[in-house]
Amino acid sequence: MTEITREEMDVDVLLVGAGPANLACAYRLLELIEQDKASGGSLGETVIMVIEKGAHVGAHSISGAVLDPVSLKELIPNFSELGAPVKTPVSSETMLYLTHGGKFKVPWVPSSMRHHGCYIISLNELTSWLGAQLEAKGCEIFAGTAGAKLLFEDDKVVGVQTDDKGINKEGEPKAAFEPGMNLRAKVTVLGEGVRGSLTKTLISKLKLDDNRNPQTYTTGVKELWEFPAGTLTPGAVYHTMGFPLDRQTFGGGFIYNLSDTVIAIGLVVGLNYRNPFTEPQALFSQMKTHPFIAKLLEKGKMIRYGAKAIPEGGYWSVPKNYGDGFLITGDATAFLNPARLKGVHLAIKSGMLAAETIFAALKKGDFSDAALLLYDQKWRSSLIYQELYGQRNFHHMFEHGVWSAPGFVVRRLLQGPGAFRKRPPIIEDHLNMRKLTDYFGSSVPKPEQWRPKPDGKLVMNKLDAVYFSGTHHEEDQPSHLLVKDTGICATKCVSEYGNPCQFFCPAQVYEMEDEGAGRKLKINASNCVHCKTCDIADPYGIITWVTPEGGGGPKYDGL
Numbered sequence: 001m002t003e004i005t006r007e008e009m010d011v012d013v014l015l016v017g018a019g020p021a022n023l024a025c026a027y028r029l030l031e032l033i034e035q036d037k038a039s040g041g042s043l044g045e046t047v048i049m050v051i052e053k054g055a056h057v058g059a060h061s062i063s064g065a066v067l068d069p070v071s072l073k074e075l076i077p078n079f080s081e082l083g084a085p086v087k088t089p090v091s092s093e094t095m096l097y098l099t100h101g102g103k104f105k106v107p108w109v110p111s112s113m114r115h116h117g118c119y120i121i122s123l124n125e126l127t128s129w130l131g132a133q134l135e136a137k138g139c140e141i142f143a144g145t146a147g148a149k150l151l152f153e154d155d156k157v158v159g160v161q162t163d164d165k166g167i168n169k170e171g172e173p174k175a176a177f178e179p180g181m182n183l184r185a186k187v188t189v190l191g192e193g194v195r196g197s198l199t200k201t202l203i204s205k206l207k208l209d210d211n212r213n214p215q216t217y218t219t220g221v222k223e224l225w226e227f228p229a230g231t232l233t234p235g236a237v238y239h240t241m242g243f244p245l246d247r248q249t250f251g252g253g254f255i256y257n258l259s260d261t262v263i264a265i266g267l268v269v270g271l272n273y274r275n276p277f278t279e280p281q282a283l284f285s286q287m288k289t290h291p292f293i294a295k296l297l298e299k300g301k302m303i304r305y306g307a308k309a310i311p312e313g314g315y316w317s318v319p320k321n322y323g324d325g326f327l328i329t330g331d332a333t334a335f336l337n338p339a340r341l342k343g344v345h346l347a348i349k350s351g352m353l354a355a356e357t358i359f360a361a362l363k364k365g366d367f368s369d370a371a372l373l374l375y376d377q378k379w380r381s382s383l384i385y386q387e388l389y390g391q392r393n394f395h396h397m398f399e400h401g402v403w404s405a406p407g408f409v410v411r412r413l414l415q416g417p418g419a420f421r422k423r424p425p426i427i428e429d430h431l432n433m434r435k436l437t438d439y440f441g442s443s444v445p446k447p448e449q450w451r452p453k454p455d456g457k458l459v460m461n462k463l464d465a466v467y468f469s470g471t472h473h474e475e476d477q478p479s480h481l482l483v484k485d486t487g488i489c490a491t492k493c494v495s496e497y498g499n500p501c502q503f504f505c506p507a508q509v510y511e512m513e514d515e516g517a518g519r520k521l522k523i524n525a526s527n528c529v530h531c532k533t534c535d536i537a538d539p540y541g542i543i544t545w546v547t548p549e550g551g552g553g554p555k556y557d558g559l
């Protein structure tokens with residue numbers, strides 16, 4: 001393709017990703033600027049721009065979700081009067097251990113899993129509402145615009161190049177081609193969510209994760225089910241352990257009654273699993289066939305589907321999240337409390353702290369690493385640090401499977417608080433996956449034997465489920481899933497791991513097809529729900545997720 005001439009635009013603050021963290025950042029920053037103006041401050045006109053790859057604000061937001069409202073209250077104290085979709089307080093909580101056919105109630109719910117004062121919400125609705133509050137303040141959000149590439153001057157981030165629109169599968173411009181722009185900013189805030197593609201590049205280029213643990217993840221698969229009016233008790237929360245996960249696999253299920261007619265139900269599966277045939281979507285289907293859950297779902301019907309990876313590494317895995325010309329907020333910097341399985345309140349708080357940091361930088365006219373260090377100082381003096389440091393070893397407890405946790409607790413009791421003061425070493429998730437013969441021995445079973453058969457109600461095949469995520473991409477565009485060497489898929493991976501991409505992807509993007517005497521990888525990129533699991537879980541680390549044309553992807557609604 002010939003060299004592209006791009007338009008340039010200068011802004012003061014560029015926010016990449018309109019999730020709760022960056023929306024909170026822009027909202028708080030506008031407030032600080034308004035206050036400065038009102039008190040005769042020296043700050044001139046400040047241009048803040050938010051770009052979002054989803055077709056609209058909230059389209060790519062998905063979470064459980066039980067919200068701790070602490071940060072939202074701080075950001076917008078009258079959120080209830082303004083009609084925030086935060087209306088269902090948690091009314092009861094139950095923790096269950098599921099066996100194959102039965103269940104027992106766990107008599108003691110750990111304090112981290114108690115939700116008094118929290119609300120069951122749809123993150124997707126909360127994000128859209130936050131976007132509307134921001135737009136009401138006069139800030140424009142450019143949805144359908146992806147950040148394709150970071151712009152650097154040496155190691156300084158100076159902005160982002162947005163996505164080109166109208167490139168065909170072969171990489172050639174189509175008639176409606178529109179080149180992306182170079183948005184140049186004094187400070188760029190990366191709030192792309194989990195495993196953001198620009199954030200990943202930045203972390204690697206500037207070695208922001210030096211002396212940190214590698215990030216560790218789970219993948220959550222979630223559905224909404226609708227019931228006749230009056231069927232459900234709003235606010236009821238169930239967490240499940242055990243079935244269908246084996247003892248080496250971290251994770252658990254959740255059921256949240258959003259209202260008297262809708263529940264959110266899902267399963268979270270640790271991506272440090274051993275069995276290469278682990279398939280989060282199929283395991284979730286299995287979970288729904290458990291007699292207790294099947295009975296619960298009897299009168300309902302599935303209305304929405306979605307999936308996303310969750311950064312669970314906690315304190316030890318937080319990368320350096322500031323530097324010359326940039327800050328990283330929310331899930332993108334792993335501000336998630338893994339013991340509470342909650343990150344929305346920390347994301348909002350991180351956005352607010354980023355705003356205060358940027359405001360101070362704007363005042364000084366200094367956007368260097370030294371000036372933006374303030375963000376680090378701020379989050380370390382906030383509830384983000386309190387929560388993350390307090391639960392810093394949570395994920396490590398389960399590093400060797402669910403049953404390694406009691407041994408960890410015993411060691412803590414015997415050796416006292418000093419036992420785990422140092423950073424415990426962990427390895428990247430995908431390195432835990434065992435080769436077929438290591439895991440199964442000489443007789444490797446057919447993976448299908450674990451997949452429950454679609455029954456049109458509890459169990460759906462992946463393609464039918466993806467339909468309920470509203471996912472759509474322009475078909476005639478280059479694949480946004482870059483596989484470095486498909487030869488590995490067709491040869492080494494077939495025999496060593498049995499092509500686990502076919503299993504871990506919850507949207508049937510990856511399929512192995514027969515080709516002559518061998519196998520060939522087929523990528524159905526248009527099914528992708530942007531969960532990022534493949535970028536994390538591939539055992540050879542050869543899959544890279546990059547942004548497709550802006551506006552593509554899921555259109556979550558109520559998730």
Ligand code: SF4
Nearest residue numbers: 505528529531532534
């Ligand atoms: Fe998730 Fe990757 Fe599948 Fe897309 S292709 S749905 S990012 S696993």
